[in-house]
Amino acid sequence: MIPRYQKILFGILLVASVAMGVTLWHLRQRAHERLIAGQDSAPTSAPQIAPSERATLLVANDSDGSLLTQFLSLPLPADPGARARAVLGKLLDLYAAPDAAHPVPGGASSVTQVFLLPAVEIGSGAATPAKPKLADSRAVVILSGESSARPSGALSQQFGPQLAVVNLTGSFAASHPSGIETEMLTVLSICGTLHANLPRVTEVRFLVDGAQRATLAGHADLTRTYLAADAMPAEEIRP
């Protein structure tokens, strides 16, 4: 026979357990809601699908040493740095394809980052003491014309010419076919593609694994600053 006080104690404990369970579930819900609310207020925006836009790629062809303009519809992010990386990734994907006219292994993952910086401070600073003048007089005219009309200060950063610093992977450089022509075609197609999609990019420099490298695969000089307009077909260069 169970005593009466034990029955009452059991009932109280049971009610307390159920009440604690309900309270715990309620607290969990509140914590979950707080977490979701915290995510919403974070500075990063939720991922979304970028709309497809027309991208211009300057695709190298080893058979005749030319750069052919190709137009593709690609989902491009709004951020210029991410956009530059996306178009270069597509370009290198074309080169990594089995039937490529300019075969280079690696693909899109070969471009680690693309940094966009104001061209004025970097291009004329101590970082490029031996920047050579290029032979293409049209390119030189574009640069000098832009520098004379270049806005100063914050406006320069918003509207002035930009220097793109392309950081490539070491494996891409190591596996790149060696040769003056094939290396120059890769470099010029990257420069031309950047300029075609981001017209403010007038100068391009290259890093490999975040550090300066003498040549791409023994020939093309990666220590110098390339003028992006040099790689553009004549009709696409602004007067």
Next chain:
Amino acid sequence: MRWTKWTLAALVACGLAAAPVTAQQAPSVPQARFVVVLDAAHGGDETGGRLTNGQYEKTFTLALTMRLRSLLGARGIQVVTTRESDAAVEPEKRAEIANHAAAQACLSLHGSESGSGVHLFVSSLAPAQPVRFPAWKTAQGAWVARSLKLAGVVNSALLQAGMSTTLSRTTLPAVDSMTCPAVAVEIAPERSTLHETTAGLGDPDYQARVATALAAALVEWRTEARQP
């Protein structure tokens, strides 16, 4: 003194007799020396590209340089090479050798499996006025116009030999510092219109044809250089 007079008279007589002979032997217009610098790219640890026959680019360029040196020597052209063994030579040293030679033509020889035919490259530096102390990294600027002419002569000789060629501009540290008409010559396999290889870089006959065409181009360049 009598013996002194006789000695002086004998010396004057000898001098008068020898003068016409000396005048006949001396050329009316002295021939300027014609020197060619051959730069075999890569060397030592810097192997260059790997060719399909397993050979390194450094070996190919050295073999071609030796072959071309023999052909030029047989044609009476003085040749200076930047390396004659499997040794690593820095780009600055290559330019230094070329500049010390005061050459009338400098050829930097390369090999590649990419593309087809012979690729000719001239420095992408803008033409500049010659100055007494040019900047080291852009010294070729004053010679770009001559380099383009030399590239034209080489291009014609290669086309006459039945080879396909491309002519472009590039930036090579060694060439950009040379103070001579300089052309980088990159030899790729000969391919048909269907992109099938008809002559590889290891083919001795192909090497001989390229070397002969380059030698013919340099002989033509010497003829042009000696024209008033």
